[in-house]
Amino acid sequence: MPRQTRPPARNGVQKFPVKLAMWDFDHCDPKRCSGKKLARLGLMRALRVGQKFQGLVISSNGKLPVCPEDRAILDESGVAVVECSWARIDEIPFARIGGRNERLLPYLVAANPVNYGKPWKLNCVEAVAAALAITGHRDWAADLLANFSWGHAFLDVNKDLLDRYAACTDSASVQQAQQMWLDEIEEVYVVKEREKKERQERGEEVDDIWLTGNTNHRNQEVDSDDDEDSEEDSDEEDSDVSETTSPPI
Numbered sequence: 001m002p003r004q005t006r007p008p009a010r011n012g013v014q015k016f017p018v019k020l021a022m023w024d025f026d027h028c029d030p031k032r033c034s035g036k037k038l039a040r041l042g043l044m045r046a047l048r049v050g051q052k053f054q055g056l057v058i059s060s061n062g063k064l065p066v067c068p069e070d071r072a073i074l075d076e077s078g079v080a081v082v083e084c085s086w087a088r089i090d091e092i093p094f095a096r097i098g099g100r101n102e103r104l105l106p107y108l109v110a111a112n113p114v115n116y117g118k119p120w121k122l123n124c125v126e127a128v129a130a131a132l133a134i135t136g137h138r139d140w141a142a143d144l145l146a147n148f149s150w151g152h153a154f155l156d157v158n159k160d161l162l163d164r165y166a167a168c169t170d171s172a173s174v175q176q177a178q179q180m181w182l183d184e185i186e187e188v189y190v191v192k193e194r195e196k197k198e199r200q201e202r203g204e205e206v207d208d209i210w211l212t213g214n215t216n217h218r219n220q221e222v223d224s225d226d227d228e229d230s231e232e233d234s235d236e237e238d239s240d241v242s243e244t245t246s247p248p249i
Contacts, residue, residue, distance in 0.1 A: 015043075016043050016140070018074060018079065020038065020080070020128060021046070021047050021079075021080040022044055022080060023049065023082050023083065023084075023097045024046050024083045025082075027083075027084045027088050033123075034123045034125040035124035037125075037147065038124065044124075049097060052098065053080040053098070054077040054099060055076070055101065056078070056079040056080070056131055057082075057103065058079060058080070058102075058127050059098060059104075062104045063104070064171035065165075065174045066103040066104070066130075066134050066135065067134065067135075068165075068166060068168055068169060069170050070103065071135040073101050074131065081127045082097065083124050103131070105130050105131070106165055106174050108120070108158050110123070110126060111151075111154040111158075112148075112150060112154075113150055116150075116153075125144060125145060125151065126154050128141075129142075129145050132144065133155070133165075138166070141155060142155060164177045164180075164181065
């Protein structure tokens, strides 16, 4: 299928090939919110509480993961996300938002500066990009992420996972692919733990970054919109987290 191109810019604002939308609950700093930045660029529109969306709705209120079979829905009606903080999830009136096509995201790892390396903790643009990539629009995902200095890292970090999910057919096969990946991670972890214990028993120094978590944030550059808020603290850990996943599926 030939690649669809973006419609020409109108009044200096570039339009995206499909509709992008969000319910924004103003839980994060506007200068650090990827959803708000996409809105400023004219790429994403805000939805009101009480307003339903006809396209894909990426939310943990979904029952099944997004899959390649969802491409027709996305192409026709677009994709929306719920922009909120995990810490304030109980405040979200799920009964008054969403739509008929609510979906989870399968296991993926965040690459944004706030939650780099953390599974499930995607922000708005990562959530939308994931849905685009899984439904066969990796090029659109790259275009969207190009608006952020760190954006390319999301597709790089998750390349193998996105390839697996995009090669699936329905939600059941995506769930199976996710479980296979998690089983592989668990197997590696067990081996690493055994090796660590053996080294400790031999009195050797143990300094295994893999086991202590992803401590390398790559010193990623924060987008110019976010420079004033580049200092992170525990209270801001959930900033700009799109409420999209509910581990495990």
